[in-house]
Amino acid sequence: MSFSEAIGTFLFSIFRLSTPIIYAALAACITKQTGLLNMAIEGIMLTAALSSVVFSALTQSVVLGVLFGMLAGSLIGGIISYANLIGKTELYLTCIAINLIATGGTTFALYMITGTKGTTFSALPSLEVPNIDIPFIKDIPILGTMLSGHSILTYFAFVCAFLVWLLIYKTRLGLRMRCVGENPNAALSVGISVTRIKTVAYLISGAVGGLGGAFMSMSYVTWFSRDMLAGRGFIGLSANNITAGSPVGATLFSMLFGIADASANVLQITAAGLSYFVKMIPYIITILGMVIMEAIRIRKGLKFKDQVVRKAIAGTANEKDLT
Amino acid sequence: MxxxxxxxxxxxxxxxxxxxxxxxxxxxxxxxxxxxxxxxxxxxxxxxxxxxxxxxxxxxxxxxxxxxxxxxxxxxxxxxxxxxxxxxxxxxxxxxxxxxxxxxxxxxxxxxxxxxxxxxxxxxxxxxxxxxxxxxxxxxxxxxxxxxxxxxxxxxxxxxxxxxxxxxxxxxxxxxxxxxxxxxxxxxxxxxxxxxxxxxxxxxxxxxxxxxxxxxxxxxxxxxxxxxxxxxxxxxxxGRDVELKFNKKAKQAKNTVMEIRNLICVNDDGKRVVDNVSLNIHAGEILGIVGIEGNGQKEFSEAICGFSEYHAGSVRFNGVDIKGKSIRELRQMGIAHIPEDRMKNGCAMNLSVKDNIIGDRYFSPQFRKFGFLNSKAINRFVDQCISDFEIACDNRNQPVRMLSGGNIQKVVVAREFTSGCKFILASQPTRGIDVGTTEMIRKLLISMSHEKDVATVLVSADLNELLEVSDRLIVMRKGKIVAAFPTTQGVTEELLGEYMLGIKTMTAAEMEDLL
Amino acid sequence: MSKTRKIEIVFEILRIIAALLIAYLFILVVLVAISDEPAKAIYNFSIGPFSTVRRFGGIIQKAIPLVFTGWGMCFMYAVNRFNLVGEGLFIMSACMTTYIALALEAFQLPKVLMVLLLLVISIILGGVIAFIPAIINAKLNANIIVVSIMLNYILLYLTQYILTRLIRDTEVSYAASRSIPLNARLEKIIPQAGIHSGIIIMAIVYILVVILFFRMPAGYAMRVVGSNPEYAKHVGIKVTATIITAQVIGGALASLGGAVEQLGMNDRFQWTELTQHGMNGVVVAVLAKKNPILVPITAFLLAYIKQGAEVVNRTSDIPAEFIIVIQGIIILLVAADSFLSSARNRMIFKSALSPANGLKSNS
CATH class of the missing domain: 3.40.50.300 (P-loop containing nucleotide triphosphate hydrolases)
Structure with a gap:
């Protein structure tokens, strides 16, 4: 492998590894607009991953496989919103419970279907979402290796980011979602059902997360294995938290975590003795990313307040003391 | 029609x-x-x-x-x-x-x-x-x-x-x-x-x-x-002609408890919500703060209690600057506070009457034995409070959320009034509660300050209450003191209204000796 | 006691019982649906855990670590922080105690000293590690669930590093540590039921935890902060410090659980993935309504279900993983405020409207 090819391959892997995180971050972004944190994306994606494998193998259709992934994601989203909004369960506990149900449920289902607890690898081979070579670009060195030959779902992740942006800022539903997130009483006062908007947000969020799950089991690899998400849902969630709910920002930050993931992969090959430490990198980067961004945000807030105070106090000096 | x-x-x-x-x-x-x-x-x-x-x-x-x-x-x-x-x-x-x-x-x-x-x-x-x-x-x-x-x-x-x-x-x-x-x-x-x-x-x-x-x-x-x-x-x-008139003894000038100089609070928008306020509060008096809501009374009163920060000026309590002191330190120095919103920060609704009364003193030696909470002493004290303040509850372990608004306020008042305070801030102490409790709280405020020499600041939206309970009044508008009255004698709601709305304003010279 | 209060308490208890019954029924339905021999599966699940002394001992064995992680979550939950680091701490603590026990093997310390030392180390370890997500959350307002789950993965890989690089027994073919020295192991006190002296440690800690939670000023502060942080601030409680302290104590308890489990149950350290004990702790704490006094009971209930699942798993072809699903369902039902609430409210309305009770004065 030539050096430029190696670089290209590395850059390629960034996009590949970012894909599930982007979907997770976008899923989080949608519910965040309505003021809710979707902490069950991990569970949503895990369920979707299994659903995709099973239905693609059953129907022998890639499209149906992906669709059933989205459907499974939406179903979980619906359960969360039912439990949280109708059942009035604390959101944190709901999401913890949903993640548990997804972890146990997928393993259980896996075993019931295939008779093994590990993976569907041999028993239930999944179809693969096709990869696309982009004409012309694919022949450019480095750039071609980097951008061409990705799974449709990888390209669609970026399309999806745009669609989510459209949804939030350009549609009626988006307007209502922002209203519900910013002042639920305002929504209530004009007869917008807060519960309904939040439920719809969870359903869409589940579908987007489901795409991420489908990518994991029909593209990243072509099987399902237990705990195959390995925290990617949470990493996506934190990418969204860091950017305070903007779909474009969330996508960019997901790419950053993708870079960390890709670097870890490269390191794993070169530094075999430290493989466990290398495996920690994405998680450490996630925590560090959150720490740094929140620290910057808080410092900025303090600085701003400080300036505002200074200005306001300086203003009095010139003014006649009324009291 | x-x-x-x-x-x-x-x-x-x-x-x-x-x-x-x-x-x-x-x-x-x-x-x-x-x-x-x-x-x-x-x-x-x-x-x-x-x-x-x-x-x-x-x-x-x-x-x-x-x-x-x-x-x-x-x-x-x-x-x-x-x-x-x-x-x-x-x-x-x-x-x-x-x-x-x-x-x-x-x-x-x-x-x-x-x-x-x-x-x-x-x-x-x-x-x-x-x-x-x-x-x-x-x-x-x-x-x-x-x-x-x-x-x-x-x-x-x-x-x-x-x-x-x-x-x-x-x-x-x-x-x-x-x-x-x-x-x-x-x-x-x-x-x-x-x-x-x-x-x-x-x-x-x-x-x-x-x-x-x-x-x-x-x-x-x-x-x-x-x-x-x-x-x-x-x-x-x-339902009846309530004339909440109290027998108030004439007030003698006592030592200054709280000394506020050029206090400024700035909100997040850079507006001076408290604007260069200077004021002395004396032992044994009730100072009423008048004003339309949102003219800085809340920020001013929270700042002098250490509950929110102020950005310029100084507040001295019995000669000690309160800047940087924690709320616990201030409370131990003798500052008590009946908050405006009893549901939000006056009480923990899910905790018992007992837990809500000992909130500010559970750690004091009086209620401790070998480092543990002394249930006996606590229960005795709480039961005393329940009977003294006529709190209508089944027992001391009843969660506060099950009480009526007036009784919840009595729990708050029982805690703050028994804290041994030298200064008390009462923010909207009778808002939304029944006439009986209102009367009781007003009487308590008066007796605390007149008999126990507590310096009291009363912030209220109820002009009648301010006129009945206070010894002297100030009016706040847009974060500034726009009027001061050394006594409530001859002050009418209409007059206060004119200052509250900015139709009239006193000059600094007029108020010079009154702050 | 007022009628309303009575109704509330009764319904609170009813709700937990109903949630457990529904979960139990759900299990039975699953067993019937998927088992080749439903009757046998149901018998094995429901009666199986009590059928032999050894199996019943299995319930107690399983309950011991859950009590510790349940207490841990009680403290986290008491200040409304769903810090899930207990999951990672459990395995980390088990790994570290093994590592230190092996490192100290040459000194031949007396058993009491050795065990005590290991337990103290596990407590400190838990407190220190739990401090990390607690402070990040308190100072920077970062989402506690994300931080603690990320940390759990880091802890997991750390244990795997220690296992494979530092304490691995090269004589066996699978990934396992060297055998834990005998002077570090907890004695089996009821050998026929496999119950180890960890239960005595549990009893001692029980007393300490209950005293701390209900009788110490620090525990009082935690309950107040958890109930209403604004009120806590108003009465002068240091809110941030209290929130962090509670999580440090919670982490220490979960970590202690990991050490007790490891020294009492296992010959070697050989876990290669997270053990779910921390997440079980969430269920135990939720069922106990974050009251540490009730934790041993709820831990026992969960251990019974787990033991039942294990018996079923051993005697038939049904994987024990469905128990994790059950836990999720239990959390949802117990924590669902509106579950049975309409029935409760109807009773409250009825009692309020009844002429005997009279109308409360409107104030």
Missing amino acids: SELLKVENITKIYTNGFVANKDISFTVNANEIHALVGENGAGKTTLMKILFGMEDYQEGAIYLEGEKLELKSPLDAIHKGIGMIHQHFMLVPSLSIAENIVLGIEPTKASFFDYNEAVKITSDIAKKYNFNIDVTKKVNEISVAQMQKVEILKALIRGVKILIMDEPTAVLTPQETKELFEQLVILRDSGYAIIFISHKLEEIMQLCDRVTILRKGRCVGTYNIADMTEAKISRLMI
């Missing part, structure tokens, strides 16, 4: 067993401004929420033009033609006026939200009813009076016939109030019915056609304004 709305025997009980409305019946006609009055806690807000579909009820029925209504949500109410202007505006600050008005009935083009169309239809309706606003402005850029107009437009564009207004003038200046009344009369004359909730009896006399009076969750009756006087209404509201 045709009957538009009929409310029949409405009863509402909250899940904590509290009966907010009992057998309420009244009617509202078209072309009428119908006042709804009652003391705080009389059940007005609950009743309005029921009419607007925000709360359910256990018994009774609501009819609109003879048709029985089943209001499950505000949406139902709006569809049937009932609109509501809330006391706290229901607007989304980051959206434009147009977007706020069309929320829920948004125009679309090719399934996307059509912003231009929204601007067009909202400015059309604004023109039709003679509202002078720029609908492309964001809500966080406009004045309170304009926000109110946005709220009214929101209701009108949805074709409501009945407009419920919950204390609409509370946040307005006199000029804005006048403008609002003119607009309301236009609406009335074009066939709308308006349910007008207010405390301000003179406004009701001036504006309304009929009045329905609520007392303790029950309906006293509906009367023609023409047959009423302010005194009559107020008697029916309270």
